[in-house]
Amino acid sequence: MKKKLKSNFKKLITSLAKKENTPLFLISKSRLLEQVKKFHSLLPRVKPYYAMKANSHPFVLKTFINAQIGFDVASINEINTILKLGVNPDRLIFANTVKNPEALKFAARHKVTLMTFDSEYELNKITKYAPRSKVLIRIKVPNVGSIVELSLKFGAEPADAMSLLIKAYHLGLKPIGVSFHVGSQNTNIENYLASLETASIIFKDAKLKQLPLEILDIGGGFPIRYFDYEKDSFIPIASHINKELNRLFSSDVQIIAEPGRVLVGPACILVMKVVGKSIRGNKHWYYLDDGVYGSLSGIIFDHCKYHYKVLRKGIPQITTLAGPSCDSLDIISVSEDLPELEIGDLIYVENIGAYSWVTATNFNGIPPAKVLSIP
Ligand SMILES: Cc1ncc(COP(=O)(O)O)c(C=O)c1O
Structure with a gap:
């Protein structure tokens, strides 16, 4: 066979x-759909928002739109492209922590209200150009061994997360959750385990401070096989993530992710x-x-x-x-x-x-x- x-x-x-x-x-349509199916079956609690930066060819986007998943957008062009294809803005997360003011205005005008941030400067900008947005604090997490290291450039220190969420609240924004990214093509389970543990501490702290959070965004980074001799490390990683999600986060917490590579690669x-x-x-x-x-x-x-x-x-x-x-x-x-x-x-x-x-x-x-x- x-x-x-x-x-x-x-x-x-x-x-x-x-x-x-x-x-x-x-581009194989059946493989795109197989990857979505695989993601759902390996991470049943996690709602994927495809990171369209990975491959924004219209055929890929249309296939994923029909598969009913969400989209992680990073710029005006990406927002525009996906909205023009008929996607409802509530299926989007604006997951670029440093957003151009014009892009924020564009997002607000088009009702894209869910977004990440990682600094006080960004919060002030969001308040000015996209008031009342729902914001997730992106924290800096270990990216050990990931092929593309992202924590160099993005993520607030976890110790500052709570005060930034409180600041967001006082600015009239809706602090809604925590996000992280373990780095792209990450085969190191420890990165996920440490990040989930840290995020859960912020969730607990927020509850104590009467600012209950609703969404955990576990980012992207899920690995694929490039060489025939490699093992599919997404399978054991997903199994560990599931266990930790159930151990650390109550069932009312909505879990989302921003997979790029694993869906299209x-x-x-x-x-x-x-x-x-x-x-x-x-x-x-x-x-x-x-x-x-x-x-x-x-x-x-x-x-x-x-x-x-x-x-x-x-x-x-x-x-x-x-x-x-x-x-x-x-x-x-x-x-x-x-x-x-x-x-x-x-x-x-x-x-x-x-x-x-x-x-x-x-x-x-x-x-x-x-x-x-x-x-
Ligand atoms: C904010 C953000 N989300 C998601 C992704 C997608 O990551 P991956 O393709 O590793 O799943 C990236 C990739 O750089 C990213 O920067």
Whole structure:
């Protein structure tokens, strides 16, 4: 069965590459829906708000809108895009802790009232431009071992959380909860355990101070597999989170999350072609028609390593892969084990849906990969 699926998949990418040319960025609708289903089944108490920064292609957004999930938005453009697709503003959380005043005004005008903050300055800004908003304090939490560290830039010290929530109340805002982010592609369960414990202390404190909180936002960071040999660490992480949620938070607390990577990552495939070949330093170099200025921009922005696969069979040898631009930064990998390839051979990367095509540029006049939806 697995063999048949594999051969069907290879036939599909070969025929699409022939018909549409490369590079191609394929988005699978069934995989998007599978990931939503998996999230619901692994974290049944948690309501997902898809972090649309991970991949804002309309096909992805429409699929998630139909799957009835919420959206984490970070800018005027993201709010505008998702509202224009018919999403009710109460399905959104404005989860950028530092918001442009214009974006706050825009959010208020369009009734996007749920948002995060992490400083007194931000509270004053929210009060001025989006009064009476419902605010969640984002706290700084451990990001140990996460591929993308976020606590460097965001999050109030947990010890300051209560006084900031009280300040929000006195400013006429509605302090409604606590949020955190353990860092993206986080495989370290300890980050979640420590964050949940800290958040629960703030919940208890707030209750004692007659300011009961209603929402816990556990952010994003849920990991995916990039290499075939990796284990799916989302499964044990989710199981620990569930136990801790039930131990630390009463059933009337609403739990939400802002997953990006885990919902869209596994649903996309990048198909490229070898357009050049050389031998440099006793090693084969292959130049591909996409690179770090394109859909492989995650190598730079997302600190991501991908698994490169080919259709051709042969004895593997250490190989360098480079992108099509004139910049030597555009080297994809210097140590891939691949058989000898020829110009025109296909090379593909799975699980590349997040922080990839969305950050592609037009550098050197080379446009981003063509996006196609597949079943
Ligand atoms: C505020 C916020 N929420 C959610 C996300 C999504 O995180 P992930 O893709 O790791 O799930 C990010 C990613 O940077 C973020 O900054």
